[in-house]
Amino acid sequence: MKHVVLTIGRTFGSGGRLIGKKVAEKCGMTYYDKELLELAAKESGMSLDVLENIDESAGNSLLYTLSTGGAHLLGAHFAQTAEPPLHDKLYIAQANIIKEIAAKESCVIVGRCADYLLRNMEECIKVFIYAPSEARIKRAVEVYGIPENKAADQIRKIDKKRSGYYNFYSGKKWGNLDNYHFSVDSSLLGIDATADMIAEFVKQRAELLGK
Amino acid sequence: MKHVVLTIGRTFGSGGRLIGKKVAEKCGMTYYDKELLELAAKESGMSLDVLENIDESAGNSLLYTLSTGGAHLLGAHFAQTAEPPLHDKLYIAQANIIKEIAAKESCVIVGRCADYLLRNMEECIKVFIYAPSEARIKRAVEVYGIPENKAADQIRKIDKKRSGYYNFYSGKKWGNLDNYHFSVDSSLLGIDATADMIAEFVKQRAELLGK
Numbered sequence: 001m002k003h004v005v006l007t008i009g010r011t012f013g014s015g016g017r018l019i020g021k022k023v024a025e026k027c028g029m030t031y032y033d034k035e036l037l038e039l040a041a042k043e044s045g046m047s048l049d050v051l052e053n054i055d056e057s058a059g060n061s062l063l064y065t066l067s068t069g070g071a072h073l074l075g076a077h078f079a080q081t082a083e084p085p086l087h088d089k090l091y092i093a094q095a096n097i098i099k100e101i102a103a104k105e106s107c108v109i110v111g112r113c114a115d116y117l118l119r120n121m122e123e124c125i126k127v128f129i130y131a132p133s134e135a136r137i138k139r140a141v142e143v144y145g146i147p148e149n150k151a152a153d154q155i156r157k158i159d160k161k162r163s164g165y166y167n168f169y170s171g172k173k174w175g176n177l178d179n180y181h182f183s184v185d186s187s188l189l190g191i192d193a194t195a196d197m198i199a200e201f202v203k204q205r206a207e208l209l210g211k
Numbered sequence: 212m213k214h215v216v217l218t219i220g221r222t223f224g225s226g227g228r229l230i231g232k233k234v235a236e237k238c239g240m241t242y243y244d245k246e247l248l249e250l251a252a253k254e255s256g257m258s259l260d261v262l263e264n265i266d267e268s269a270g271n272s273l274l275y276t277l278s279t280g281g282a283h284l285l286g287a288h289f290a291q292t293a294e295p296p297l298h299d300k301l302y303i304a305q306a307n308i309i310k311e312i313a314a315k316e317s318c319v320i321v322g323r324c325a326d327y328l329l330r331n332m333e334e335c336i337k338v339f340i341y342a343p344s345e346a347r348i349k350r351a352v353e354v355y356g357i358p359e360n361k362a363a364d365q366i367r368k369i370d371k372k373r374s375g376y377y378n379f380y381s382g383k384k385w386g387n388l389d390n391y392h393f394s395v396d397s398s399l400l401g402i403d404a405t406a407d408m409i410a411e412f413v414k415q416r417a418e419l420l421g422k
Binding site: 125128130175176177180181182183184185188189190193197200201204205208 | 336339341386387388391392393394395396399400401404408411412415416419
């Protein structure tokens, strides 16, 4: 298959991560999610335990951000400014890794502003996966073992963290149609059929790019 | 195939209308777009020529809207208030027709707030089709014969009209992911393959609903 990269944004409990894994298997692509953290820890010398706690969280570094002219310009300004806070260091480390792996291999990348980072790459297919509340609560309880009376709150918190991270570092709005090529409510067909459909989309796009 | 209804929202020049037609053919569903206007003219006794000029346009009826407590409540208040302006009469006529046909037959309905009107219908699949500027300008020139130097402006105007209509009558935001089950950039695979994918989605959803 021609070199393509699939990025997946996802609301918590929509099954986006599992769909990404299944698409990677079906299309023979490498799958990156938490793996990016390990690579970031290795490359930066930061502790994996520390990084796990701040993964996909926006920094609170208002002064630092102002001094760099906006968080989404971090990369460009990093070299000229003082040492950035940990959240921003992790973002920069993961951003560099995402660009490196996307350039060298066909892969699926979940979360971490990958669609934004790779927005100018023709081989990138940007997908967003979501689902209505009921389906997500069901999944949060069954798959993640979250107590039913806490699931809605937990979903809200994790989505807030993800959207905060995305909006802060990209300067764009998480879940806004303009950022994606393809968005789907995974509850309509379920995880497997949704993964099949996205895999088919990826294969057809790869074929077109190969022509 | 089990009874399902596909609604298609679309940005101008994305090929959404043609994709809708192709899906209708592939799935053996009736296709409704301008046909809804003819039905509305017949049912209301209004002139088709007049209706064509105001199709998918929001009314300017601020006083009337305030008196009815918001445009998206029009239906409920219509019976209790004075005769509404023509834009609103057309909206109400089309809304009634959309609900009637959706209840009785498998069909594809393009535009006209159909996703909003049928939001509580389990058999409804809500799709939004869009494409980047370059692809839409190309299509506006080639398919609609709009001069190239006027295409971008024309696209902007028509989208503004469509979003104005949708936002005014639904109280929601046109092109906002939450309103749809499935959104796709038609430029990635092209019209035919996008139609194939949506047809497959519709067939699988119908099968699930039939179980």
